[in-house]
Amino acid sequence: MAKIIKNIKNKNEFRIPCVKTRLLAALATSILGASLSCFAAEPVVADRGLPPVWSVSGFGTLGVAYHDEDDTLFRRSVDQRGGVRSGHLETRGDSLLGLQLNGQIDANWSVMGQVVSRQDIDRKWTPQLTWGFVKYAPNDWSEFRAGRMAVDIYLDGDSRHVGYSYTTVRPYADVYGRLTFDTFDGVDAAFQAFVGQGLMRLKLFGGRTRGGVFLSDEIYEMNRGRTFGAALDWVGPELSVKLAWGSMTATRHPRMGTLAQALFGLAQAPFLDFPQAAERATEITETNRVTYLGLGVGWERGPMSLQFVGTDMSMSIYPGHEGWGLGATASYRFGAWKPYLSYSRSVIDAVERELSWPAPLQGGQLQSLWLHNREFIRHDQHTVGAGVRYDFADNAAFKLQVDRIEAKRSSSLLDDRGFRTGPRGLTLFSATIDFVF
Amino acid sequence: MYRFLIICMVSLLAFVGKDALADELLIVTHPESSIGELSRQQASHIFLGRLRQLPSGERVTVIDVEPLRAAFYQRLVGRNLAEINAYWARLQFSGRTQPPLRVASAQEAIEMVLDSRSAIAFVRADQLDPRARVVMRLGP
Numbered sequence: 001m002a003k004i005i006k007n008i009k010n011k012n013e014f015r016i017p018c019v020k021t022r023l024l025a026a027l028a029t030s031i032l033g034a035s036l037s038c039f040a041a042e043p044v045v046a047d048r049g050l051p052p053v054w055s056v057s058g059f060g061t062l063g064v065a066y067h068d069e070d071d072t073l074f075r076r077s078v079d080q081r082g083g084v085r086s087g088h089l090e091t092r093g094d095s096l097l098g099l100q101l102n103g104q105i106d107a108n109w110s111v112m113g114q115v116v117s118r119q120d121i122d123r124k125w126t127p128q129l130t131w132g133f134v135k136y137a138p139n140d141w142s143e144f145r146a147g148r149m150a151v152d153i154y155l156d157g158d159s160r161h162v163g164y165s166y167t168t169v170r171p172y173a174d175v176y177g178r179l180t181f182d183t184f185d186g187v188d189a190a191f192q193a194f195v196g197q198g199l200m201r202l203k204l205f206g207g208r209t210r211g212g213v214f215l216s217d218e219i220y221e222m223n224r225g226r227t228f229g230a231a232l233d234w235v236g237p238e239l240s241v242k243l244a245w246g247s248m249t250a251t252r253h254p255r256m257g258t259l260a261q262a263l264f265g266l267a268q269a270p271f272l273d274f275p276q277a278a279e280r281a282t283e284i285t286e287t288n289r290v291t292y293l294g295l296g297v298g299w300e301r302g303p304m305s306l307q308f309v310g311t312d313m314s315m316s317i318y319p320g321h322e323g324w325g326l327g328a329t330a331s332y333r334f335g336a337w338k339p340y341l342s343y344s345r346s347v348i349d350a351v352e353r354e355l356s357w358p359a360p361l362q363g364g365q366l367q368s369l370w371l372h373n374r375e376f377i378r379h380d381q382h383t384v385g386a387g388v389r390y391d392f393a394d395n396a397a398f399k400l401q402v403d404r405i406e407a408k409r410s411s412s413l414l415d416d417r418g419f420r421t422g423p424r425g426l427t428l429f430s431a432t433i434d435f436v437f
Numbered sequence: 438m439y440r441f442l443i444i445c446m447v448s449l450l451a452f453v454g455k456d457a458l459a460d461e462l463l464i465v466t467h468p469e470s471s472i473g474e475l476s477r478q479q480a481s482h483i484f485l486g487r488l489r490q491l492p493s494g495e496r497v498t499v500i501d502v503e504p505l506r507a508a509f510y511q512r513l514v515g516r517n518l519a520e521i522n523a524y525w526a527r528l529q530f531s532g533r534t535q536p537p538l539r540v541a542s543a544q545e546a547i548e549m550v551l552d553s554r555s556a557i558a559f560v561r562a563d564q565l566d567p568r569a570r571v572v573m574r575l576g577p
Binding site (some may be wrong): 055057059098100102104107112114131133135137139140145149150159161162164165166167192197199235237300301302303305333335336338391394395397436 | 478481482487488489490494496514515516517518519520522523524526527529530531532535
């Protein structure tokens with residue numbers, strides 16, 4: 001058995017105390033905390049059937065992108081402050097590095113921690129804890145986790161950071177790039193059963209929302225909000241279907257309180273005759289809620305695969321916003337090569353709230369604020385893409401992709417001042433190397 | 438002359454048949470494993486990490502044999518190895534489950550299977566140890 005253990009090729013596990021493993025262990029433990037380092041620093045038990053077993057693994061993307069549309073910054077998601085500027089070969093938009101530590105404590109208990117370093121909302125590369133949980137899985141039919149996790153909304157796994165796991169350069173920026181409150185501190189429970197030829201899985205989750213959005217040259221943090229939701233998926237031999245629902249609440253932006261107070265004040269001003277203002281002010285709630293409903297369908301037969309995602313989204317951020325998104329990808333694998341075509345679109349519009357401003361207030365600061373709230377999230381953008389993935393090694397893939405992005409208005413694209421854009425059209429060229437280790 | 442032709446044909450058939458048999462992939466377990474036989478669906482769920490337990494409730498230890506992985510997954514689920522690797526990245530980096538152990542040779546896999554009641558692996562027919570239990574056959 002000892003001979004077998006020496007030859008086990010799953011080299012990321014703490015079986016062979018080689019330099020690489022120790023280096024990775026040291027990196028992981030320094031980031032994941034001293035409490036775990038005492039376990040990770042030493043080789044532990046060899047056989048996966050005899051826990052505890054600790055392993056370090058990771059993933060990363062080296063990316064470069066280019067477009068030449070003036071006064072436009074392309075972002076893969078709205079939690080990025082930086083992006084691809086016009087006329088620049090940009091390496092920071094898609095590049096990232098992730099490191100993961102796994103520990104199987106015994107047959108039922110395990111722990112996992114993952115940190116990702118990517119350009120964040122402050123344009124820094126500070127590693128962020130994206131996953132960190134304790135899992136109890138007493139059998140195949142139920143499992144329970146507590147800690148930091150990601151909401152279960154993606155068809156290609158539960159993370160938008162692992163480029164190697166999906167076909168295209170990045171998940172649909174029009175759809176998933178807008179759902180950035182995808183991490184939470186809380187609990188989830190998953191239940192699984194055979195249904196037909198496949199396995200059906202129901203997951204319930206809830207906790208404190210984490211994440212943020214950069215828009216209108218401002219950061220909107222969601223750290224004090226709550227997230228809860230459910231995902232139901234079925235995986236068969238060729239078809240997989242996922243239905244996901246999530247609801248995230250957060251305290252409102254201080255600006256909303258100012259607007260509400262000002263409207264109340266104006267409604268009481270006898271000389272203005274502006275009772276509508278009070279009506280509008282009562283509609284500005286203390287919290288904002290983002291509700292998401294998504295359907296994902298994947299079909300794979302031999303070298304061919306098709307994927308479709310559709311989402312419906314509503315946001316109570318005053319005056320209220322309704323939106324939808326869809327994405328589709330078709331691909332065909334020829335050995336190591338996998339060419340693909342993709343299309344995505346998303347639309348978000350503000351709910352109309354009538355407010356007839358009295359003449360003395362027209363063109364004033366308060367009306368500007370009112371109009372800003374109505375406009376700043378509005379979005380109508382679609383993307384047509386074509387590309388190829390080349391798996392040049394067992395754990396690495398090179399991707400080349402061209403996207404044509406057309407926007408009537410966009411809150412994903414930013415202008416040079418950091419504000420949402422009006423009509424834009426750009427051709428984005430991207431190349432990445434995605435790897436896992 | 439007829440006798441010579443018949444001998445040639447029988448020899449050729451035997452040679453081709455032997456190769457085809459050797460090319461067959463077998464899923465094997467410990468001789469006292471609680472698995473009697475596996476359906477393709479059950480095998481897919483186990484080797485793709487969706488099920489981690491044997492019907493008896495025992496934890497299963499899945500073993501991938503490096504040189505046979507491409508042929509095995511192509512036959513079992515009709516997927517290219519690059520797709521299987523991407524699939525495992527999805528599961529691994531969302532904390533769902535860890536990929537199977539990988540060993541460098543069928544011999545190591547056989548030794549592990551014979552050593553552990555919970556182990557399950559795949560080998561070519563000509564690499565089979567008669568002490569291991571065959572629970573599924575995947576033809577060429």
